[in-house]
Amino acid sequence: MADAQIIDGKNIARMIRLNLTEKVSQCSEKPRLAVILVGNDEASLVYDTAKQRAAREIGMDCQIYHLDEYVTERELLDLISQLNEDIHVHGIIVQLPLPPHINSLHVLMQIAPEKDVDGFHPVNVGLMQAKSPLAMIPATPKGILFLLKQIYPDLSGKHAVIIGRSAIVGRPMATLLLNNDCTVTIVHTKTSNIADIVQQADIVIAACGKCHTVKADWIKSGAVVIDVGINRIDGKLCGDVDFENVKKVASYITPVPGGVGPMTIAMLLANTYEAYLRQTNI
Numbered sequence: 433m434a435d436a437q438i439i440d441g442k443n444i445a446r447m448i449r450l451n452l453t454e455k456v457s458q459c460s461e462k463p464r465l466a467v468i469l470v471g472n473d474e475a476s477l478v479y480d481t482a483k484q485r486a487a488r489e490i491g492m493d494c495q496i497y498h499l500d501e502y503v504t505e506r507e508l509l510d511l512i513s514q515l516n517e518d519i520h521v522h523g524i525i526v527q528l529p530l531p532p533h534i535n536s537l538h539v540l541m542q543i544a545p546e547k548d549v550d551g552f553h554p555v556n557v558g559l560m561q562a563k564s565p566l567a568m569i570p571a572t573p574k575g576i577l578f579l580l581k582q583i584y585p586d587l588s589g590k591h592a593v594i595i596g597r598s599a600i601v602g603r604p605m606a607t608l609l610l611n612n613d614c615t616v617t618i619v620h621t622k623t624s625n626i627a628d629i630v631q632q633a634d635i636v637i638a639a640c641g642k643c644h645t646v647k648a649d650w651i652k653s654g655a656v657v658i659d660v661g662i663n664r665i666d667g668k669l670c671g672d673v674d675f676e677n678v679k680k681v682a683s684y685i686t687p688v689p690g691g692v693g694p695m696t697i698a699m700l701l702a703n704t705y706e707a708y709l710r711q712t713n714i
């Protein structure tokens with residue numbers, strides 16, 4: 433069998449951003465995204481700078497609020513309140529993870545649900561569970577769904593196995609695929625027979641955060657493999673999938689970098705535009 437086709441997330445994301453550039457140019461006011469970053473986590477700083485650059489490139493405003501790692505939870509909540517009340521700010525995200533002295537759930541719950549463009553507020557989590565069109569869908573799962581729909585416009589009946597149960601990827605991904613009529617299994621660190629379960633998947637979503645965890649002999653011939661991992665080993669980027677071997681078994685596969693990562697940013701911008709439209713009643 434031929435090697436898997438590479439899913440070019442970088443190029444698909446570029447087209448989404450191009451489409452958004454046109455839409456943003458017709459807005460009466462620039463949509464504005466506020467990004468809150470606490471502390472000096474290097475990866476978070478890189479991601480947030482990339483989000484800001486991408487937002488500005490499509491004509492949006494994007495301000496990064498870079499707070500000291502010892503900022504109190506109260507100060508952070510107060511900044512979010514200010515941004516909630518600012519009618520010129522349409523989207524707010526707080527980069528995760530937060531330092532251990534801050535309760536992430538308190539922080540996420542402080543963001544006005546209509547400005548919660550990450551979709552992490554319990555109201556948006558619940559709206560997605562309820563299959564409401566008003567739900568703000570988290571950017572990474574939304575981007576992955578977009579890629580999967582390029583391959584399978586109708587996902588009905590496909591068995592998707594998600595590796596990882598995080599609140600940012602695994603859990604919302606499961607809900608989103610269930611809402612699209614997939615059969616969904618989540619496996620995680622306490623699952624005893626991961627390889628056997630992944631073997632049954634038509635679609636594998638690797639979001640476990642460990643370099644090259646998913647091996648070729650876990651993959652059913654012809655399965656679609658999506659790699660969410662962005663791990664760094666000695667400064668080198670590494671996905672959760674053993675790409676070089678898995679590509680010999682899969683039908684489609686995302687690369688790292690250039691797969692899911694650019695889609696996440698494009699979908700964050702799409703959510704910000706959507707939030708702008710809703711807040712300006714267009």
Ligand code: GUN
Pocket residue numbers: 525526527528529550571572600696
């Ligand atoms: N940390 C890792 N991924 C994300 C994300 O999509 N949004 C936020 N806010 N933090 C993250």
